[in-house]
Amino acid sequence: MKELKNLTKYIITAVFLIGITACSGDGGEYSNQQQNQSGVIPSVEAVQARYGSLPLVERFSGNVRSENQVALYPEISSVVQEVYVQNGDFVKRGDPIVKLNTGILEKQLQQAEANFKISNAQLKQAQAQFNEIQSEYRRVKQLEEKDLTSEAEVDQIEGQLLSAEADVELG
Template sequence: MTRGMPLAVAGIVILCCVGGGLWLRAGSATADGGAATVPVIPKIDVATARTQDMPVYVRGTGTVEPFQQVTVKSLVDGQITATHFEEGQMVKAGDPLFTIDPRPFEHQVELATANRAKDQAQLAAAQAQLARSTSLLQHNFVSQQDFDTQKATVGQLLAVVRADEAGIGSAQLQLDYSTIRAPIAGRVGKRMVDVGNVIHTADDTALVDLSQIQPISVSFTVPQERLPDIQREAEAAVLKVEARAADDEHVLGVGDLKLIGNAIDRSTGTIALKAVFGNADRQLWPGQFVNGRLVLRTHRDAIVVPGTCVRPGPEGPVAYVVDAQNRIRVRPVKLGEKAHDLIAILDGIKPGDRVVLHRQEGLAEGTEVEIRPAAGGS
């Protein structure tokens, strides 16, 4: 009796454990069965179809270049006596930059002028003598030979006077060159010589660099595959180019396409383009790296959605539209042109429609969905 009691208690404990395990398993199965009956509503991101002008453009990277750039040098020898600009100053065409000692050139002008006066006096005397010889020849008081000699002397002196006038012009030109002027409008750079330096044209000494930045140029490259489209649009109208900062968001200027390169770079498969910008606010600066956007055409009032909203269907492209009851409606769409991350919809979607942005897998007609609060691309 005493020895059988522990065995009975042990049996009761074992039965309780087994029963508790079966009860827990049954409860778990019931819970799992209940969860399986609850439908899972997928969460999605949507984009709202909208109407806007959609530019179709070609993007390329490029560099800002001066419209014109000149290295100013002297055309005469001499000592620099004055400078007339500050480094970095904007100057107009014809503004004085340097003055070379003008006195030697002024003396050359005076000498050439004096020589002309002397020869003009001799010419006047010879012309007077020729007039007298003409009258005497009519009365046979002078020989034909003497008359011809006097006539030749007048012609010779006329040539000498013309040579003197050319000499005056040359001397005056040298005097004008002693004031070195800006050949173009632009911004002067660092001064390379100072007052007191003696300049020799044979030394080919650079005095200062001058860059025209209003207007200014941007050279950039685009893939060669876009060349036929660019040429076709350029024949119809002047194409606009946007110069954008490195972030590709901030527009630094809008200019006109002026040049399509005459050869494709075989090493990169690109074609070079060049555009000119007014640069009134000087946002573009020589040597600056920019992103160039060549606008080929603009679709006015186009219905657009992000390109990821369109999926291939069994009979053509489709879009998954969310109706007012947050249910999926699969709509066939007719597509227009694509411009990078946007695509124009010609038929099938109206402005204001909510379209599934991505991850359309598993969605079907009538599927109930939940829209995430922060809808990307809307």
């Protein structure tokens, strides 16, 4: 209420000052000269003072900061397909905020699964080849003990065995 009385005083004072300024002058010649120089005719409106409520609308410029703010960081990188909340909406833990376009990620997953199956098949193939060469190595070693094979054949099968073992480790 005190603010309303102060505001009323300011309005009455402003109207009074405008009225005095508009009525002052030396009879018209100065006023006409001033009017011709600036090109603007000052407008004055006189109203009767009265009690009542005034619309209290004020405009301010500035920055607004929220009390609680949370930074969101996605676990994956993707294009946002749909947004479920707006600025200022209240959300709880686990509430969906956005929907991501997962088409590319699904295709990448299918490709990774296919690569995994291929790698498993290659590993099985390498293990089978290793087992085959290992049994061949045992046979050659038995023949070597009886002096029925050459050193070159033993060296060759040992090289094949090492190569097959490395293929299994890579698979």
